[in-house]
């Protein structure tokens with residue numbers, strides 16, 4: 001059965017077991033053509049293993065993988081229209097940069113001139129033309145990374161798998177390369193699946209992200225969705241920082257949930273969530289930048305009072321740590337919009353302040 | 368303590384460490400070699416030692432070299448040596464490469480056991496092993512019998528033989544040399560194959576290469592240093608081999624080691640023996656130096 005809505009890549013209930021250890025558990029996801037899709041998760045959560053199953057180096061213990069409507073089961077790595085950029089780059093040390101990039105073209109039915117053209121095009125794409133004749137040990141780490149990228153792109157794969165493409169680069173180069181990757185993806189139109197453990201990288205690069213933990217996919221969504229609507233406490237914690245409190249549901253009011261939050265010492269209203277019953281125990285989560293800081297009590301809405309315990313000034317914004325009467329510490333980000341000799345900060349150490357937040361930016365997590 | 372470490376830190380110590388191998392080479396290779404060169408230019412005399420300078424040839428005597436280069440006996444011996452050693456080297460490579468590759472693909476514990484097995488033959492006397500082969504190849508051995516039966520079964524009636532004449536032939540020399548020198552091929556090959564990154568194989572496979580293409584494009588070119596090291600470790604001693612050809616070889620077409628030995632002992636022609644030895648060394652060292660020269664040049668321009 002293949003209808004028009006068949007996604008480009010469909011992973012269906014894929015698991016991988018090594019001996020008694022389950023590295024990937026029942027992963028199902030779809031990736032659209034031309035998308036940059038990230039697999040985000042801590043070290044050892046099975047990202048590379050999932051990627052290796054897509055490339056054909058490991059057979060899934062269970063589940064199926066469809067690429068462009070074709071079942072990939074039993075298709076060897078060398079026949080898959082999928083190329084991988086390895087975490088260690090895996091550049092052939094005995095071949096020049098140019099030979100490395102041209103390697104995959106050996107197996108293409110192209111004339112010599114076409115191969116040379118394609119190689120040239122790739123060298124230009126990754127700006128390595130002056131280094132074409134160099135051996136891999138004569139170029140820098142960032143250049144090696146680009147050789148690996150060009151080599152994988154040269155055969156014009158349908159799907160490019162990138163295993164931690166930026167992890168081996170230093171911070172400055174990493175940021176620059178991030179944008180380079182995105183522009184190369186946009187120009188070539190190849191679907192990218194990027195493995196990363198760096199949430200900022202995933203947020204910047206991706207159209208969609210799958211957050212993984214212990215071999216499982218915890219949530220799939222756009223960076224905004226993952227950030228604004230995390231589905232679980234794990235995802236909320238993993239992406240950015242968050243204030244989380246235990247809460248109990250008191251009732252539903254006009255689509256909003258009324259919660260009793262002992263740590264805040266008050267009742268608050270939070271964004272409604274389907275399937276949350278009255279009396280159930282939940283987690284209330286609020287991003288630090290969603291908390292508004294003021295010296296006076298806000299007119300209405302959710303508000304709690306506390307004392308500034310800690311303050312870090314970053315120039316464009318400040319991070320406050322505020323102690324509530326219950327003893328709980330809350331983090332709040334405030335943008336330093338005002339200017340002046342003493343007006344840069346909203347509040348100072350030991351000031352009594354009010355923290356307010358909208359019901360719509362308060363997240364209720366069931367898990 | 369302090370004084371010892373001070374002593375180790377001294378620059379002179381480092382220089383000595385570097386100098387030691389050179390000293391060794393100088394005293395135990397270059398000096399004897401120069402003596403041999405000198406002897407090769409002397410004249411044979413019925414004295415002890417059986418050579419002298421002067422006489423008919425007041426300074427040096429190039430007669431020995433003239434004979435080495437013109438007498439067909441020596442030329443044939445060189446060709447036999449190089450031929451036998453070359454065939455033995457190729458066979459060692461063909462047999463040893465899959466073994467070395469296999470060693471890198473098995474689990475760590477198996478690897479140690481198998482490596483042990485590769486060098487296990489060294490634990491018994493070399494001569495004993497050659498004699499064992501002589502027994503196996505002999506006309507009345509079960510081994511020869513088995514091969515003869517197989518041969519007779521496969522070929523037409525009138526080609527049938529009572530036994531295969533294996534002994535005293537170049538075949539026997541090559542067989543025993545391959546058996547003897549195989550570990551010298553396997554070990555350097557294993558050392559160079561073991562260092563290769565298996566991810567490179569995956570990368571090649573990912574780019575569309577089938578396993579045999581991965582071998583041709585990735586594994587083989589990267590193991591060239593191991594092939595050359597193993598090849599030289601087999602070829603050089605095999606070309607100068609004395610014991611194996613004397614025991615199992617064809618006496619009518621001697622190898623060069625046999626000639627040197629005969630000249631030294633039975634003919635007591637030391638200048639001649641020395642001249643043959645010098646030519647052999649030049650033949651062996653020449654290609655090696657050329658190789659390392661080009662190797663260094665290739666690395667310099669990379």
Ligand SMILES: Nc1ncnc2c1ncn2[C@@H]1O[C@H](COP(=O)(O)OP(=O)(O)O)[C@@H](O)[C@H]1O
Nearest residue numbers: 018021023041042043044045046047048049050
């Ligand atoms: N070939 C293998 N045999 C046994 N365990 C493996 C193998 N490959 C990966 N693992 C295990 O699977 C888990 C996930 O590994 P991996 O996919 O590399 O994680 P990640 O890339 O997310 O850091 C790790 O605990 C790792 O030890």
Ligand SMILES: [Mg+2]
Nearest residue numbers: 047048087163
């Ligand atoms: Mg990994």
